[in-house]
Amino acid sequence: MSRDEWLPSLPPDPRLLNLDNDLIEIIFEHFKGNVNLVGIHLRDARNMLPAVKEDHSFDRVYAKAVVILAAAALEANLAYLSDLCLAISAKRPGLYVQTQLDYLRGSEEYLNDKGDIRTRPLKQRLEEKLKTVPSLLGRAMGRDYEFPPSASATRKLRETIAYRDAIVHPRWDRYAQIVGWYEAAQAIDAVELYLDSISSQLHPYLAFYFPMLYTIPPGGDKDDVDIAHRTKARKNPRRGFSNMAEISITEIISREWLEAQMLTEFALTSQCEGDSDGSMLTRAALVLLYAMLDAQLSVIAQAYLHNGKFHFEQPEVLFFTEMALGVDTDGEITATEGHQHFKQRVVGIPRVLARRVLGKEITVSLGDRRGEDLLRYKDLRDEVMHPYVGKDPPRVSKDELRDAEKAIQAYFAQLAVAAPELFRAYDVFLKE
DSSP: OOHHHHSOOOOOOGGGSSOOHHHHHHHHHHHHTTHHHHHHHHHHHHHHGGGSOTTOGGGHHHHHHHHHHHHHHHHHHHHHHHHHHHHHHHHSTTSSOHHHHHHHHTEEEEEOTTSOEEEEEOOOOHHHHHHHHHHHHHHHTTOOOOOOOOHHHHHHHHHHHHHHHHHHSOBTTBBOOOOOHHHHHHHHHHHHHHHHHHHHHTTTTTTTHHHHHHOOOTTOOTTTTSTTOSSTTOOOOOOOOBOGGGSOHHHHHHHHHHHHHHHHHHHHHSOOOTTSSBOHHHHHHHHHHHHHHHHHHHHHHHHHHHSSSSOOOHHHHHHHHTEEEEEOTTSOEEEEEOOOOHHHHHHHHHHHHIIIIISOOOOOOOOSHHHHHHHHHHHHHHHHHSOOTTSOOOOOBHHHHHHHHHHHHHHHHHHHHHOHHHHTTHHHHHTO
């Protein structure tokens, strides 16, 4: 009996039948210009995770950085897959209808009150896009995509998004007081599970994901060949979020400031990547600096809002809490998240507080060099968290990080002078 006769006969993988070779070429060409967009944030999150020790509560700052980088990887890959759909559609007109193309672009055309055609961004929930974009991509390949059916995978994705939001945009009733190894590891696992679900269901068209997902990081164990192995069979501590009222306001202010400063100093004194003057640390530190600024304003504004001693008009309450009210089809009032522009908040919150708490008008100027830097590096921070297709994620040099830190310090120094009764506490941090 020959070897071929006794070897078991395995059925061919149906995913490898009737492949569209022209489509494979389109995808490959599109991928070549977006290698870093697809992989750099996930690589950084994996490399930073060893700094988070399971039994050290003071590693919260590194855990937050890992969650931020993992979430950035999720957004970057979603942007890439959306653009891939558009690239395929450009080669194959008629693949998607206009509404689907608008969804992939994240914008739509409309007529203004003068009858002119204008473009505006579409409001899209991240969890919805995680399901819709790969489904649209699957249509180009004749495949049906199913969102990870595992309840565990879905939960990990939702919790990762929730922790990212709580870290980057802290709210009075949603404060991430405890972020540890499990939350950080879970964030990486969630991204890997999601990308694996896409690449495996659309195999082999997205085969380039395989080496990125299954490469063992330096120091990894030999058994760490499965994706999402970190939290497998581990009990979720389910720490959840806290209400700021349950914590000392002074503790929140000092903790957020010192943690951002700690990561910034570590990034400024650490080695850089070989081809830049930055690193995963400078990228994460820049995001945490602006998260800290947001946390400071949120804590102070809502502390005065909830103490009951001062009167705020409804628009001011909605502004502080970043909420928007509406009316549904049943006539019931609905409340949804309503993030404002960064410049609007850094100028508006101190002015409203001074007006209602102190009874005086103050000026918050961003017209000098430090004010311009404050806005410029916020844009750079946004590029880190929401990378553009066709452009590598920014490296964030040490000089850029240092200037961003000085701009934020100058901003709080200005507030301490303009309204010392509200912001004198920052003198302690600024003198260090």
